Amino acid sequence: MKVFFVSLGCDKNLVDSEVMLGLLKEGGYEITDNEDEADVAVVNTCSFILDAQDESVETILQMAEKKNENLKVLIVTGCLAQRYEAEIKTEIPEVDAVLGTNSYDKIVEAANEALEGNFYDECSPLKGIPEVNTERIISTPSHYAFLKIAEGCNKKCTYCIIPSLRGSYRSVPMEKLVSEARTLAEKGVKELILVAQETTVYGIDLYGKKSLPELISRLSEIEQIRWIRILYCYPEEITDELINVIKTNEKVCHYLDLPIQHVNDDVLKSMGRRTTNKELSGLIKKLREEIPDIALRTTLIAGFPGETNEAHEDVLRFINEAEFDRLGCFTYSREDGTKAACFENQIADEVKASRRDDIMELQSEICADINEGLIGNEYEVIIDGYIPEENTYVARSFRDAPDVDGYVFIETDRKSLLSGDMVRVKISGAHEYDLIGELTDESA
């Protein structure tokens, strides 16, 4: 039996997809990337904001059409399944199995049962983490992998539906993570990207204290791992100990993803965030003083209920001063089941969109200036791919997380580099988000 798999949403969901792929392979299924020859299709969905839900539903419906052709079984898993289990069952009759976010370990049973003609439905309580000992199948290029260090979230941001889809914060035991990282390293992974809804409080539930610095130290002992990158750090949870590890451990990228969401104190309070404008600017200043070459990424929400023109201006002023190296901005999405959905002073869609555009326009100017200033610098980069018709390698420096940040393009006649090779380049040109580099003498 052949399985076609679609993974939507974030990198945490991607890790669940990879675990399910591993289980399906072990369970005797063959993985195919051709949906027309699949017997079973799995759609691992996202339900974060309206656009993500639309994409999930559209993908399910596309797959449902295949049931008129070759497809025997359609399975829906992940966050949309957790949130709208009943609706999926009643409104999309082509679906044969529904698995919630904490039931991905049941994927083989679900496929087997559904092939037998039995509807399978499992949305386990959002407690604990499913015990899976099968190796996951990495779907990223073989030189980097996401390591999900925890599940769920205890913060109560008023706009966010994720805690009700993923449950409260549960760390993965350190031993298990170190062993998983070793296996990944043996398979060629050089860059480990630590993810969770929030990485900064890792270990608090298991060890009674924030243990991310210790985890990083343990992971960095794995010889083949060259880079460790930390995503999703809550500003208020960043400790001096963590800053020190980033600063002193040579395997840790000088890179931090710091989703601040807003900067105006009234909006931050109404969002249920636990930082103030002053604390945020103090933290950014401190990070830049301690680690002068650190690349900072952030995420913002435009048009949160009650956001005034002045509050929006505060955002523009702040990003102008903070000069984030990377920045993403969503328009606020009114999600059923969240506190903010009931707030009265909702903002019109056109206003939200125009505020987001203001932010992104300003940020593109900031990025262009920052990149211009990097010309002449030398960096170690990791090769992600090659564009033969342009004689150009596509690479990333410590400043670039895969998929969300920029690239360093290296034009060269040298043909011998492979994905995952690490070389040194001198930056010779800059675009808004990407850089151009030349191999240095030692790498040429």
Ligand code: F3S
């Ligand atoms: Fe989407 Fe679920 Fe991730 S809602 S963003 S796939 S945790």
